Amino acid sequence: xxxxxxxxxxxxxxxxxxxxxxxxxxxxxxxxxxxxxxxxxxxxxxxxxxxxxxxxxxxxxxxxxxxxxxxxxxxxxxxxxxxxxxxxxxxxxxxxxxxxxxxxxxxxxxxxxxxxxxxxxxxxxxxxxxxxxxxxxxxxxxxxxxxxxxxxxxxxxxxxxxxxxxxxxxxxxxxxxxxxxxxxxxxxxxxxxxxxxxxxxxxxxxxxxxxxxxxxxxxxxxxxxxxxxxxxxxxxxxxxxxxxxxxxxxxxxxxxxxxxxxxxxxxxxxxxxxxxxxxxxxxxxxxxxxxxxxxxxxxxxxxxxxxxxxxxxxxxxxxxxxxxxxxxxxxxxxxxxxxxxxxxxxxxxxxxxxxxxxxxxxxxxxxxxxxxxxxxxxxxxxxxxxxxxxxxxxxxxxxxxxxxxxxxxxxxxxxxxxxxxxxxxxxxxxxxxxxxxxxxxxxxxxxxxxxxxxxxxxxxxxxxxxxxxxxxxxxxxxxxxxxxxxxxxxxxxxxxxxxxxxxxxxxxxxxxxxxxxxxxxxxxxxxxxxxxxxxxxxxxxxxxxxxxxx
Amino acid sequence: xxxxxxxxxxxxxxxxxxxxxxxxxxxxxxxxxxxxxxxxxxxxxxxxxxxxxxxxxxxxxxxxxxxxxxxxxxxxxxxxxxxxxxxxxxxxxxxxxxxxxxxxxxxxxxxxxxxxxxxxxxxxxxxxxxxxxxxxxxxxxxxxxxxxxx
Numbered sequence: 061x062x063x064x065x066x067x068x069x070x071x072x073x074x075x076x077x078x079x080x081x082x083x084x085x086x087x088x089x090x091x092x093x094x095x096x097x098x099x100x101x102x103x104x105x106x107x108x109x110x111x112x113x114x115x116x117x118x119x120x121x122x123x124x125x126x127x128x129x130x131x132x133x134x135x136x137x138x139x140x141x142x143x144x145x146x147x148x149x150x151x152x153x154x155x156x157x158x159x160x161x162x163x164x165x166x167x168x169x170x171x172x173x174x175x176x177x178x179x180x181x182x183x184x185x186x187x188x189x190x191x192x193x194x195x196x197x198x199x200x201x202x203x204x205x206x207x208x209x210x211x212x213x214x215x216x217x218x219x220x221x222x223x224x225x226x227x228x229x230x231x232x233x234x235x236x237x238x239x240x241x242x243x244x245x246x247x248x249x250x251x252x253x254x255x256x257x258x259x260x261x262x263x264x265x266x267x268x269x270x271x272x273x274x275x276x277x278x279x280x281x282x283x284x285x286x287x288x289x290x291x292x293x294x295x296x297x298x299x300x301x302x303x304x305x306x307x308x309x310x311x312x313x314x315x316x317x318x319x320x321x322x323x324x325x326x327x328x329x330x331x332x333x334x335x336x337x338x339x340x341x342x343x344x345x346x347x348x349x350x351x352x353x354x355x356x357x358x359x360x361x362x363x364x365x366x367x368x369x370x371x372x373x374x375x376x377x378x379x380x381x382x383x384x385x386x387x388x389x390x391x392x393x394x395x396x397x398x399x400x401x402x403x404x405x406x407x408x409x410x411x412x413x414x415x416x417x418x419x420x421x422x423x424x425x426x427x428x429x430x431x432x433x434x435x436x437x438x439x440x441x442x443x444x445x446x447x448x449x450x451x452x453x454x455x456x457x458x459x460x461x462x463x464x465x466x467x468x469x470x471x472x473x474x475x476x477x478x479x480x481x482x483x484x485x486x487x488x489x490x491x492x493x494x495x496x497x498x499x500x501x502x503x504x505x506x507x508x509x510x511x512x513x514x515x516x517x518x519x520x521x522x523x524x525x526x527x528x529x530x531x532x533x534x535x536x537x538x539x540x541x542x543x544x545x546x547x548x549x550x551x552x553x554x555x556x557x558x559x560x561x562x563x564x565x566x567x568x569x570x571x572x573x574x575x576x577x578x579x580x581x582x583x584x585x586x587x588x589x590x591x592x593x594x595x596x597x598x599x600x601x602x603x604x605x606x607x608x609x610x
Numbered sequence: 611x612x613x614x615x616x617x618x619x620x621x622x623x624x625x626x627x628x629x630x631x632x633x634x635x636x637x638x639x640x641x642x643x644x645x646x647x648x649x650x651x652x653x654x655x656x657x658x659x660x661x662x663x664x665x666x667x668x669x670x671x672x673x674x675x676x677x678x679x680x681x682x683x684x685x686x687x688x689x690x691x692x693x694x695x696x697x698x699x700x701x702x703x704x705x706x707x708x709x710x711x712x713x714x715x716x717x718x719x720x721x722x723x724x725x726x727x728x729x730x731x732x733x734x735x736x737x738x739x740x741x742x743x744x745x746x747x748x749x750x751x752x753x754x755x756x757x758x759x760x
Contacts, residue, residue, distance in 0.1 A: 067753050070752065070753050071751065071753045071754070071755070074750060074751045074752065074753070075751075077750075078747075078750045078751075082720060085743075091718070091720075095689065095718050095720075098689070098690060098718075099718075099720055181690070181692075211755040211756075212755060212756050214755050215724075215751070215754060215755065216755075216756055216758075217695065217723075217724035217725075217727035217728050217754075217756075217758050218692075218695045218696055218699050218724075218727075218728050218758060219692070219695070220692065220695070220724055221689075221690050221691065221692025221695065221721075222692055223692075287756075295696055295699075298692055298693060298695070298696045299693055299696050303691065303693075333704065337757075338757060
């Protein structure tokens with residue numbers, strides 16, 4: 061994983077000093093609320109219902125054990141002993157004191173971390189495939205390009221005051237695990253007819269109030285033109301994106317209103333003027349690539365026989381292996397998911413004790429590296445199969461081994477009304493109720509791959525519009541109601557879910573979800589997944605049952 | 611009035627003439643609309659001429675006149691209007707404008723560093739008492755990651 065050099069370290073330390081000065085000026089009344097708002101947001105600091113919320117960047121989801129221990133220390137020292145992993149692979153603290161935020165940032169800088177551009181109307185943290193570099197379906201490892209983009213976006217002077225936030229995701233595999241079609245810019249590493257690898261560039265995707273799937277603007281872009289093409293898109297967006305209405309300010313609206321043809325003409329014209337000046341050299345790409353060389357895998361890891369034996373002997377272990385681990389490109393290794401969706405814990409949350417323990421496990425079993433995923437779980441990406449049994453035992457003791465990855469209780473869930481000042485409805489309590497109703501593991505596993513995403517308001521932080529089942533909290537005359545959608549997806553065949561019908565009351569949500577799942581079990585064909593069935597039959601059979609008594 | 615120019619606090623002699631006011635002697639700046647309307651008249655005077663551009667204006671409108679313009683004011687109606695940053699970059703990076711580019715209007719001292727990186731070399735702040743802190747922000751960073759003007 062990328063290690064900072066002096067240049068990187070100097071930059072983040074100077075950013076801490078700058079933010080300390082900005083915070084002190086604000087506390088002395090020298091800058092207004094409105095001005096400080098813009099400055100603090102660009103450093104990940106929101107003012108929430110109870111306290112500020114600080115969002116820390118997880119650059120394309122990569123952390124080392126030292127960084128995870130630092131998060132544990134911050135949770136203990138400055139917060140209430142926990143943190144929250146987000147859908148864009150970042151980490152949030154919900155209870156810091158404003159006065160202490162500069163100190164927290166200084167602590168983070170000591171382990172090569174920061175909160176730069178994790179919020180605000182600027183270029184945000186770049187996200188990527190959580191299985192980058194280890195998956196079996198990879199065209200090329202996207203992480204070096206993510207790092208190149210991370211550096212280019214960091215403190216970019218021209219694009220710090222965009223019409224609205226701007227998110228870039230990169231995928232290097234056949235299977236899109238980074239929701240690239242739902243980002244302002246999505247980049248896919250692809251091979252052209254000549255066998256060279258470059259980028260397919262998508263633009264104009266996004267969630268929130270107006271979910272739109274991104275469209276291809278450039279089917280194939282040479283790697284050397286990556287930054288010039290990004291700069292061209294950003295300059296056109298910065299100049300022509302709408303600034304009169306914040307709900308129409310994302311690039312997706314500019315693309316939609318100007319039409320893809322006109323928009324891409326503008327970008328192309330701009331790009332041709334700058335591309336020769338901003339070429340990315342092969343040397344530069346290669347230098348970054350050396351930071352992502354594979355760890356020292358053991359060549360005989362696949363010869364172990366204990367792994368198969370343990371699965372035969374221990375059903376619980378076998379179940380965990382089936383649901384919470386995936387194939388690895390190196391024989392004898394697997395990537396292991398740590399489920400942050402235990403029944404009695406808010407989705408995505410981790411305590412300081414869990415963080416410390418996970419850092420130790422990463423050091424022992426996975427080359428000291430930890431990854432966060434788009435669905436708010438963690439991964440130890442390089443575990444020898446012989447180590448999976450002891451790892452599982454220890455994760456189980458930490459309540460991080462719920463075998464529910466990819467199932468209905470692996471919900472994406474925002475903090476909702478409990479913490480967020482934007483929310484109209486709670487999500488954590490509803491998630492818990494659904495979790496309780498689906499506590500029978502055999503039933504859960506029989507349902508199989510169902511992605512439930514739940515957001516407490518229209519802003520859609522939990523991506524409800526692309527959940528196989530989406531749940532959206534709305535306010536109806538002061539009461540919490542929930543709109544349901546079916547058939548959304550953020551993967552290769554991205555789709556926006558279709559609204560099932562009128563919103564349901566809070567105490568009816570769990571019943572509606574179990575009814576939907578029952579309809580699926582009754583009417584599915586052999587091996588048909590939930591999403592496939594919704595595509596085949598539409599929403600009517602589900603609708604009839606959910607609203608049967610109305 | 612004092613401003614920052616080329617990393618120094620200096621006394622400034624330019625004045626802006628509103629669209630409905632009479633033109634006057636001395637170094638004056640006018641709106642883009644006024645420039646288009648009164649260009650011939652303005653060019654005849656002995657004064658230096660500046661043109662004030664807002665975020666919604668297009669810098670392409672004055673590209674042909676850049677040799678006749680000694681000052682371009684980029685005027686912020688609100689600090690969050692980032693179009694100004696691209697205008698500055700275009701003037702310096704694409705159209706090779708060598709004269710003074712000055713930020714005016716409602717912007718924050720904390721934006722001076724980024725503005726200087728995209729080619730703005732003069733800053734007229736809303737509050738003159740902010741001049742020292744704005745000047746100091748030019749030293750906030752000794753390193754950067756991307757190519758811009760500076």
